[in-house]
Amino acid sequence: MSNIVNIVIDGKEVEAEKGAVLIDYLFKQDIDIPHFCYHPALGTDGNCRMCMVEIEGSKRPQISCDTPVKEGMVVRTQGENIEQVRRDILELELINHPVDCPTCDQAGECKLQDYYMAGGFYESRLEAESKVKAKKAVDLGKNVMLDQERCVLCTRCTRFTDEITHTNELGIFSRADHSVISTFPGQELESDYSMNIVDLCPVGALTSKDFRFNQRVWFLESFEAICSGCSKGCSIHVDHKKEKYKDDQIFRFRPREDHDVNGYFICDDGRLSYKDENDNRLNDASINQETVSTKEALTNIADVLTANPNDTLLLVSPFLSNEELALIKEYTLNNGTTLSGYSPQYYDESFADDMLRTSDRSPNRAGMMALRINENEKDFNELLSQKKVIVVIENSYFEDKAELFKDKKVILFSSKDTKVKEFANTVLPVASFLEKDGSYTNSESVTQHIKSGIRKNAPVGTLTSLWKAIESLSKEKA
Amino acid sequence: MGIKTVKRHGDTLRDKLYIPAIVSGMKTTMRHFVTNIKDNSNLITKSYPEVQPTDITDRYRGVHRLTKREDDSISCVACYMCATACPADCMFIEATERTDGVDEKMPAVFNIDLLECVFCGYCVEACPCDAIRMDTGIFSFVADQRKDFILSKEALLANTRSKDFSDD
Numbered sequence: 059m060s061n062i063v064n065i066v067i068d069g070k071e072v073e074a075e076k077g078a079v080l081i082d083y084l085f086k087q088d089i090d091i092p093h094f095c096y097h098p099a100l101g102t103d104g105n106c107r108m109c110m111v112e113i114e115g116s117k118r119p120q121i122s123c124d125t126p127v128k129e130g131m132v133v134r135t136q137g138e139n140i141e142q143v144r145r146d147i148l149e150l151e152l153i154n155h156p157v158d159c160p161t162c163d164q165a166g167e168c169k170l171q172d173y174y175m176a177g178g179f180y181e182s183r184l185e186a187e188s189k190v191k192a193k194k195a196v197d198l199g200k201n202v203m204l205d206q207e208r209c210v211l212c213t214r215c216t217r218f219t220d221e222i223t224h225t226n227e228l229g230i231f232s233r234a235d236h237s238v239i240s241t242f243p244g245q246e247l248e249s250d251y252s253m254n255i256v257d258l259c260p261v262g263a264l265t266s267k268d269f270r271f272n273q274r275v276w277f278l279e280s281f282e283a284i285c286s287g288c289s290k291g292c293s294i295h296v297d298h299k300k301e302k303y304k305d306d307q308i309f310r311f312r313p314r315e316d317h318d319v320n321g322y323f324i325c326d327d328g329r330l331s332y333k334d335e336n337d338n339r340l341n342d343a344s345i346n347q348e349t350v351s352t353k354e355a356l357t358n359i360a361d362v363l364t365a366n367p368n369d370t371l372l373l374v375s376p377f378l379s380n381e382e383l384a385l386i387k388e389y390t391l392n393n394g395t396t397l398s399g400y401s402p403q404y405y406d407e408s409f410a411d412d413m414l415r416t417s418d419r420s421p422n423r424a425g426m427m428a429l430r431i432n433e434n435e436k437d438f439n440e441l442l443s444q445k446k447v448i449v450v451i452e453n454s455y456f457e458d459k460a461e462l463f464k465d466k467k468v469i470l471f472s473s474k475d476t477k478v479k480e481f482a483n484t485v486l487p488v489a490s491f492l493e494k495d496g497s498y499t500n501s502e503s504v505t506q507h508i509k510s511g512i513r514k515n516a517p518v519g520t521l522t523s524l525w526k527a528i529e530s531l532s533k534e535k536a
Numbered sequence: 537m538g539i540k541t542v543k544r545h546g547d548t549l550r551d552k553l554y555i556p557a558i559v560s561g562m563k564t565t566m567r568h569f570v571t572n573i574k575d576n577s578n579l580i581t582k583s584y585p586e587v588q589p590t591d592i593t594d595r596y597r598g599v600h601r602l603t604k605r606e607d608d609s610i611s612c613v614a615c616y617m618c619a620t621a622c623p624a625d626c627m628f629i630e631a632t633e634r635t636d637g638v639d640e641k642m643p644a645v646f647n648i649d650l651l652e653c654v655f656c657g658y659c660v661e662a663c664p665c666d667a668i669r670m671d672t673g674i675f676s677f678v679a680d681q682r683k684d685f686i687l688s689k690e691a692l693l694a695n696t697r698s699k700d701f702s703d704d
């Protein structure tokens with residue numbers, strides 16, 4: 059009945075689940091076993107031989123990625139013997155490796171480098187000139203660059219295109235020393251998830267064309283967040299950096315392992331959506347197209363809101379966090395304004411697929427629904443025709459519909475520089491999605507929290523802080 | 537961590553009076569004064585800038601230069617090792633694709649702010665390509681605007697090894 063067995067790892071008695079893959083169990087114990095080909099999403103392939111451990115009773119070291127946990131097993135992951143085995147395998151992996159770390163974007167997060175530094179340190183026994191040459195800087199399409207010389211032939215990438223995306227673009231060509239990864243002649247990568255092979259590749263053989271030569275990874279800082287590309291809300295790492303004399307800037311998104319949401323991967327569109335955060339930002343507050351201070355704009359907005367509460371429609375959007383939506387909803391309840399979350403423009407059926415992507419390209423519609431914010435079309439159109447003051451908060455609905463603003467007073471809160479600005483009476487910039495803290499609920503009702511790590515030189519206020527300022531200004535007047 | 541208390545010097549009455557120290561200092565000054573008045577042919581002080589130093593050694597760390605390969609193209613591959621090692625954080629590099637077939641990567645921008653540089657030479661030590669050196673022998677660098685102290689890639693490439701130094 060019992061599935062729990064007793065095993066010994068490095069002299070310590072522990073309990074493990076019978077039949078589990080040994081390497082998985084070692085990872086859980088925070089024992090970092092060097093490995094190239096094994097990946098929890100792709101399973102065992104057993105080709106790299108890097109994950110060897112000593113198991114008492116077996117003649118030779120065994121690969122831990124293909125060894126099931128058995129009762130009474132005695133495993134050694136350290137010791138002179140096993141470390142010598144690892145060094146020898148690493149030496150084999152490096153025989154034809156170009157060691158061009160200075161020009162390689164993977165440097166700093168490369169498994170070859172890490173394992174070498176952890177235990178290599180042998181003298182090279184091969185002349186640099188006699189190394190087998192192959193193609194470098196091959197553009198595989200979909201923002202993926204291939205360097206065949208750096209490849210350790212772990213087949214993670216080919217297994218990804220075979221088993222995960224089922225697009226089968228990649229394969230291994232030629233034999234022995236001359237084996238290389240490539241696409242079939244004339245073919246390019248086509249999956250919308252292709253860039254995941256950049257993360258999967260343990261070395262610098264597959265790198266991102268988008269990130270190419272932009273930064274060295276050890277300069278980057280990182281915080282955990284979610285992608286706002288669709289209502290799936292995939293977990294990501296945001297890699298950013300504030301360089302000397304420059305402003306904080308995001309350089310890339312990487313998927314974050316999260317078994318409640320996205321598993322191990324993210325889609326390419328979501329991955330590249332970091333650009334939206336950097337580009338096209340709204341920086342200045344304005345009243346009737348004239349730049350004013352934030353203070354002046356706030357006073358102006360407070361005046362308008364206190365003067366016509368019953369004639370005001372607040373239009374929020376599913377890009378706002380649960381906290382922001384709750385704050386504005388409470389304001390509406392207390393002050394007699396009306397509230398809508400109408401935002402059909404974020405639906406895009408063509409974006410949905412059967413992996414991660416959904417047809418709703420906004421991160422928090424479920425949160426908006428949970429707060430019972432009305433997004434009914436008929437109600438919205440009715441309110442729009444009745445109300446004289448329209449407050450648009452991070453909602454792009456009017457982007458191509460500015461004619462609807464005729465005879466209205468328009469207040470715009472936006473993190474983006476939009477055309478709507480030209481038709482708005484008062485414009486106030488707000489912090490963008492990743493510049494603020496907040497929680498978001500995805501289409502599967504998983505709520506995730508973002509704690510932003512971005513520190514801009516001149517940060518614009520978050521919606522929460524600005525809204526609270528407006529509330530207290532209104533109170534002063536009343 | 538334990539704290540080690542070190543006894544201060546200068547606590548004695550003789551030290552606190554200052555006079556004995558001043559007198560002994562003046563004695564040295566006067567001795568040099570008299571010697572130099574009598575014979576000024578071997579003064580250590582030079583009338584710089586009319587008289588330039590002649591004793592700069594090959595190991596002297598002067599203003600940087602970027603070296604070139606045998607085909608006269610830039611050696612630097614924009615790996616940022618120097619910028620990573622630099623304690624003054626005064627190297628500003630932007631990498632770009634290199635298309636001439638010599639290598640994959642090179643700097644589009646390579647600026648060193650000499651006002652921030654502490655001339656430690658760590659950048660030279662860190663470079664895996666022998667692409668940056670401080671062997672120009674340039675010990676004095678003059679400009680009247682801050683921005684002119686920022687050496688560009690072109691300026692660094694134009695600098696050469698000091699003629700006074702022996703061949704590599």
Ligand code: SF4
Pocket residue numbers: 208209210211212213214215216239258259260261263264
């Ligand atoms: S390209 Fe990378 S992931 Fe693919 S086989 Fe080579 S090393 Fe493995």
Ligand code: SF4
Pocket residue numbers: 285286287288289290291292320324325326327328329414415416
């Ligand atoms: S599936 Fe949606 S949430 Fe996930 S990365 Fe793509 S756009 Fe972002």
Ligand code: SF4
Pocket residue numbers: 618621622623624625626627648652653654655656657658659660
């Ligand atoms: S000499 Fe020192 S301070 Fe100056 S650029 Fe080189 S590493 Fe930086």
Ligand code: SF4
Pocket residue numbers: 160611612613614615616617618619629662663664665666667668
């Ligand atoms: S000078 Fe040397 S260390 Fe600095 S970026 Fe160029 S190659 Fe790298």
Ligand code: FES
Pocket residue numbers: 092093094095096103104105106107108109110121122123124
């Ligand atoms: S990770 Fe076990 S053989 Fe490659």
